[in-house]
Amino acid sequence: MNIKEIARKAGVSVATVSRVLNHPENVAPKTKEHILKVMEESEYIPNWFARGLNFNKTNTIGLLIPNILNPGYMEIAKGVEDVAHQKDYTTLLCNGENELDKERKYIDTLIKRRIDGIVLISSLLEHEDIMNIKKQEIPIVLIGENKYMSADVPLVRIDCQNGAYKAVKHLIENKYKDIAIIYGDTPEQENKRKLIGYKQALEEEKIIENPEYIIEVGNNIEEGYIAAKKLIDLKKPPRAIFASSDLLAIGAIDAMKDYEVKVPEQIAVIGFDNIQMANLIEPKLTTIAKPMHKMGVVGARLLFDIMDSKDNGDQIKPREILLQSKLKIRKSCGHKERIGEIF
Amino acid sequence: MNIKEIARKAGVSVATVSRVLNHPENVAPKTKEHILKVMEESEYIPNWFARGLNFNKTNTIGLLIPNILNPGYMEIAKGVEDVAHQKDYTTLLCNGENELDKERKYIDTLIKRRIDGIVLISSLLEHEDIMNIKKQEIPIVLIGENKYMSADVPLVRIDCQNGAYKAVKHLIENKYKDIAIIYGDTPEQENKRKLIGYKQALEEEKIIENPEYIIEVGNNIEEGYIAAKKLIDLKKPPRAIFASSDLLAIGAIDAMKDYEVKVPEQIAVIGFDNIQMANLIEPKLTTIAKPMHKMGVVGARLLFDIMDSKDNGDQIKPREILLQSKLKIRKSCGHKERIGEIF
DNA sequence: ATGAAAGCGCTAACAG
DNA sequence: CTGTTAGCGCTTTCAT
Numbered sequence: 270m271n272i273k274e275i276a277r278k279a280g281v282s283v284a285t286v287s288r289v290l291n292h293p294e295n296v297a298p299k300t301k302e303h304i305l306k307v308m309e310e311s312e313y314i315p316n317w318f319a320r321g322l323n324f325n326k327t328n329t330i331g332l333l334i335p336n337i338l339n340p341g342y343m344e345i346a347k348g349v350e351d352v353a354h355q356k357d358y359t360t361l362l363c364n365g366e367n368e369l370d371k372e373r374k375y376i377d378t379l380i381k382r383r384i385d386g387i388v389l390i391s392s393l394l395e396h397e398d399i400m401n402i403k404k405q406e407i408p409i410v411l412i413g414e415n416k417y418m419s420a421d422v423p424l425v426r427i428d429c430q431n432g433a434y435k436a437v438k439h440l441i442e443n444k445y446k447d448i449a450i451i452y453g454d455t456p457e458q459e460n461k462r463k464l465i466g467y468k469q470a471l472e473e474e475k476i477i478e479n480p481e482y483i484i485e486v487g488n489n490i491e492e493g494y495i496a497a498k499k500l501i502d503l504k505k506p507p508r509a510i511f512a513s514s515d516l517l518a519i520g521a522i523d524a525m526k527d528y529e530v531k532v533p534e535q536i537a538v539i540g541f542d543n544i545q546m547a548n549l550i551e552p553k554l555t556t557i558a559k560p561m562h563k564m565g566v567v568g569a570r571l572l573f574d575i576m577d578s579k580d581n582g583d584q585i586k587p588r589e590i591l592l593q594s595k596l597k598i599r600k601s602c603g604h605k606e607r608i609g610e611i612f
Numbered sequence: 613m614n615i616k617e618i619a620r621k622a623g624v625s626v627a628t629v630s631r632v633l634n635h636p637e638n639v640a641p642k643t644k645e646h647i648l649k650v651m652e653e654s655e656y657i658p659n660w661f662a663r664g665l666n667f668n669k670t671n672t673i674g675l676l677i678p679n680i681l682n683p684g685y686m687e688i689a690k691g692v693e694d695v696a697h698q699k700d701y702t703t704l705l706c707n708g709e710n711e712l713d714k715e716r717k718y719i720d721t722l723i724k725r726r727i728d729g730i731v732l733i734s735s736l737l738e739h740e741d742i743m744n745i746k747k748q749e750i751p752i753v754l755i756g757e758n759k760y761m762s763a764d765v766p767l768v769r770i771d772c773q774n775g776a777y778k779a780v781k782h783l784i785e786n787k788y789k790d791i792a793i794i795y796g797d798t799p800e801q802e803n804k805r806k807l808i809g810y811k812q813a814l815e816e817e818k819i820i821e822n823p824e825y826i827i828e829v830g831n832n833i834e835e836g837y838i839a840a841k842k843l844i845d846l847k848k849p850p851r852a853i854f855a856s857s858d859l860l861a862i863g864a865i866d867a868m869k870d871y872e873v874k875v876p877e878q879i880a881v882i883g884f885d886n887i888q889m890a891n892l893i894e895p896k897l898t899t900i901a902k903p904m905h906k907m908g909v910v911g912a913r914l915l916f917d918i919m920d921s922k923d924n925g926d927q928i929k930p931r932e933i934l935l936q937s938k939l940k941i942r943k944s945c946g947h948k949e950r951i952g953e954i955f
Numbered sequence: 956a957t958g959a960a961a962g963c964g965c966t967a968a969c970a971g
Numbered sequence: 972c973t974g975t976t977a978g979c980g981c982t983t984t985c986a987t
Contacts, residue, residue: 271963271964271965272964272965272966273964273965281973281974282973282974282975283964283965283966283974283975284966284967284973284974284975284976285972285973285974286965287965287966287967288966288967288972288973290965290966291965291966291967292967295972295973296972296973297972297973300972300973312747314723314724314748315724315964315965316665316726316963316964316965317664317670317724317725317726318661318662318664318665318668318726318963318964318965319661319665319963319964319965319966319979320964320965320966321660321661321664321965321979322659322661322662322665322963322964322965322966322979322980322981323964323965323966323967323978323979324965324966324979325661325979337686337689337690337693338683338686338687338690340681340683343680343681343686344681346680347680347681347707350680350707359704359721359725360705361702361704362703362705364690364693378702380657381657381658381660382660382702383659383660383661404655405657545888545889546892549889549892549893550892551894614979614980614981615980615981615982616980616981624957624958625957625958625959626958626959626980626981626982627957627958627959627960627982627983628956628957628958629981630980630981630982630983631956631957631982631983633981633982634981634982634983635983638956638957639956639957640956640957643956643957658980658981659979659980659981661979661980661981662963662979662980662981662982663980663981663982664963664981665962665963665964665965665979665980665981665982666962666963666980666981666982666983667963667981667982668963
């Protein structure tokens with residue numbers, strides 16, 4: 270069933286049929302009605318390719334994420350999708366699986382399919398890959414700390430420094446002074462920022478940094494465990510630990526359990542990320558929550574802004590949008606207040 | 613950059629260029645090399661729409677799932693994606709959000725985009741929706757218990773009856789006899805099957821059913837809690853509970869904690885689904901694990917089979933594929949053996 | 956082995 | 972307000 274047949278059945282020209290599809294205001298109401306009815310009856314669906322060939326637009330954006338099984342990333346993805354869906358765009362979700370090759374292959378696919386824009390979440394792509402995309406004149410925005418970063422690509426990210434600062438401040442407000450940090454996220458940039466935030470908070474309170482209290486590790490539960498063990502074994506162990514990720518914090522708490530150090534009575538632990546698990550372990554983990562969904566929403570909006578301005582031919586300069594994280598008070602820092610929880 | 617320009621640059625006709633893309637064996641090696649080089653230099657990317665317009669094929673399948681934030685569904689999705697990706701197909705992931713309207717809208721989008729096949733996971737779609745898809749001659753397969761089910765649409769699902777049977781058998785093997793069931797998943801079909809499996813196991817062991825031990829509820833933590841409370845309060849409480857979902861089991865365990873009933877010492881609890889949380893609560897939940905990823909893989913393979921046979925013009929009759937679940941022994945049933953866990 | 960040309964289904968400029 | 976027609980970029984017969 271194609272436009273020609275509809276035209277024939279309706280006794281009009283293909284142009285008129287096409288018009289009711291694209292500029293219905295330019296068609297006489299009566300003819301329009303009639304054609305619409307014929308379309309309905311014939312269950313006509315305009316050929317996607319033929320339209321695309323004319324418009325050169327797919328109404329599709331590509332979204333590359335590192336891991337679709339990670340609910341955190343999917344929250345961002347949902348944010349992107351929500352915006353896209355509302356604008357009648359379809360989202361092509363690509364699972365890079367944290368492998369550069371896979372990511373590259375997906376980008377190729379996206380370019381081949383002539384998607385209208387790309388959102389990259391924490392991707393491993395390098396300068397040349399990004400340049401490839403830009404060469405195709407495909408609007409692009411990065412969400413989260415990507416491996417490649419520069420001022421010429423728009424970026425939405427979390428203010429990790431401030432997040433870390435807030436975390437440590439919270440510890441201090443709860444009368445902890447001997448505060449250690451276990452840090453070591455990928456990517457590097459975030460690490461540094463968190464460390465800076467930590468130092469900033471200490472400094473502000475005139476607490477002198479203790480190098481023994483600063484431990485850099487890889488980002489997983491095991492290393493959190495090991496690091497915490499080290500801290501416990503110090504001559505003068507800290508009274509509180511700021512872990513730069515919930516995974517590390519969970520590892521740390523695990524170590525405390527094994528060595529019978531009470532959390533938070535003897536040592537307080539605060540994490541970062543607010544992963545689901547944080548609310549399930551005992552004691553429930555106080556942590557810094559990142560606005561994942563919002564990142565997606567803001568990133569997608571930014572992308573659409575760029576796409577629009579590209580359509581209008583005006584130049585838009587790449588922006589960096591900084592989103593703030595939020596302190597989520599639970600039990601692991603012994604604070605009196607508590608957020609209401611499900612069970 | 614289009615085929616015409618390449619032809620001009622290479623000093624050949626567009627037909628020849630097109631041939632090196634589609635039937636390279638029909639082009640003289642030398643010309644081929646040359647054209648390939650020109651393409652490379654010009655960074656030529658064939659127009660997706662123009663090709664589609666000729667081939668009438670998108671190399672894309674649609675995948676509708678109820679909730680992208682649910683890692684369980686995403687595991688299935690990953691299975692589908694893995695197969696598709698390997699076959700050089702792109703997957704369009706649609707987040708139905710458990711709303712019929714949204715699902716319908718997505719299906720429309722998919723049909724409009726002329727995707728080559730559809731995988732539906734636990735969808736709410738009804739008979740007429742499915743018929744709509746079939747009318748377009750789009751191959752389709754269902755994964756999991758969908759609202760609409762009939763023998764004329766291929767289906768991949770879990771053998772819930774056997775899963776329930778295995779769960780109850782496990783309890784019996786651990787010397788429990790007074791076994792209650794709390795059941796109430798969506799969708800209905802699964803419920804029934806689990807109840808049947810439960811009864812089957814009891815019967816086999818000549819255990820007489822106690823109607824007080826059979827409680828039907830909605831599928832959430834709270835109702836699990838309430839149901840467990842009821843069971844505790846019985847004159848003769850059960851010694852073990854089979855919950856038809858981990859959510860219910862977790863609610864039940866929660867109730868036990870509140871009313872100081874020891875799990876598994878006083879009452880054993882077994883769940884169903886093996887959600888992530890099952891491994892995080894205390895005591896770790898023994899449960900029935902469904903092969904989610906495999907469901908996706910098998911479903912996708914089935915879809916590609918159908919698509920292939922459609923291309924070849926041969927008829928394939930709809931099949932139902934039944935996948936088995938697996939007992940995951942942890943702590944909540946007091947079994948001696950234990951599966952090794954991460955921490 | 957290669958080229959000319961028709962056609963895939965639709966849109967839009969142009970003419971009326 | 973509507974019809975005619977020239978493309979959009981590519982594939983594929985049919986010649987040569």
